[in-house]
Amino acid sequence: MSWDSFAYLCRRAAHELGDAEPLSACFQRLSQAPSARLYGAPPVADSLTADLLARLVAEPDRDKALIALRAYAGMGQLSLVDRAMQFKRVLIYLGFVAVIFFFMSAIYQIKVLPTFIETFKAFDVPLPASVFFLHEYWHVFSLSVLLLLLLALVIGLSLRRLMRLPMVADRKLPLGFLLLPGIKRAYLSLQDILTFPLRPSLDSSSVIDTHLADIQRSGLDLGREMQIMSGIALQELVQQCERQMRVISVAVALLVVANVLFFINSAYSPIFMLGEVV
Incomplete structure (x- = not known):
């Protein structure tokens, strides 16, 4: 279940829930309506939203459940599908670069190198050491990439x-x-924020739990504060994920560039030597 779908169900339930109607019956009625699909996919067993929904309908304290329901109903969008697509594009790009490298290396090993060897034998000239180096360690370079x-x-x-x-x-x-x-750290902070209204016990040493408990006691809009804090945690999560993807991208790019340099040196040094011989 996407967050948009969960938030929609909470908004509808907060608006339509009857005084004597169980939360489970209300959510079942709303989730089975065809219009619920307009807000996202059905629940996924291991998702945070499915867990929150299960906790919400199973909460024995109706007052606590209603407080949580209103808090979630007041929160905005938390979908990060666009960020997920960015990571997918990075992976596709890295895969494309690696495939090009493997293709060029294979062509060199299968077609170009045997021709060099035969030509140098015909002129009775030893091949450069760089050619044999790449030929012997080509599998190591390719495996590392x-x-x-x-x-x-x-x-x-x-x-x-x-x-x-x-x-x-x-x-x-x-x-x-x-x-x-x-x-x-960023993801666990986000999870702590989103699960706060339904957790059976709070951590007194947690800044998040202490702050949200103070917000709840003060009468401020808990959903509004959770939305702001979730947005900050999401921003930090995205920044940290992008940082790691940049590190991985640079590492792959540097390794491919190093291998390409070895490849160019091995490919062109015989050509220059042949020019001198001829």
């Missing part, structure tokens, strides 16, 4: 999944050891 590209793919898919707001249990992000610490 491939492994780094696969690592970039795994990290990119993990970041793309975060943009879809999954539910993170035990405060451990999937493949979190591959992600920058700032990404984990």
Whole structure:
């Protein structure tokens, strides 16, 4: 379920919920309406929105559930699909660069290098050492690019999944050891903000929990404050994700450029030597 769909259901439920109507019945009625599909896909089992919806309808304290319902109803859009598409484009670009490199290297190894070897044998001239170096270690160069590209793919898919707001249990992000610490910190902050109204217990050492509890006691609009804080956390999350993608992109680009330089040196040095011989 997208955040837009969840927020829509909360707005409708806050407006239409009867005094004696259970929240579960109200949400079931609203989610089954054809118009609900206009706001996004149906619930996904491991998403944060599906978890919030399950907590909301299962909350035994009706007053607490209504407070949470009004808070979520007052929040705005949190969709990050456009950011996910940006990460997808970066991965496609890196894959395209790597494919071009593999294609050029394969053509050189299969077509060009054998011709050089035969030509130099005909003139009884030894091949440059750089040619043999690339020929012997070509598999190492290609494997290094491939492994780094696969690592970039795994990290990119993990970041793309975060943009879809999954539910993170035990405060451990999937493949979190591959992600920058700032990404984990920003996402867990976002999750703490969004789950605040429905959590059974609060962490007194958490600045987020303490602040939102003060907001709730003061009578300020909890949904409005959660929206502002969520927007800040989302911005930090996006910045940290973009930072990691830049690091990965630069690493792949540098490795490909280094391999291309070896390739050019190996390809052109025999040509220059042939010119001297002829």
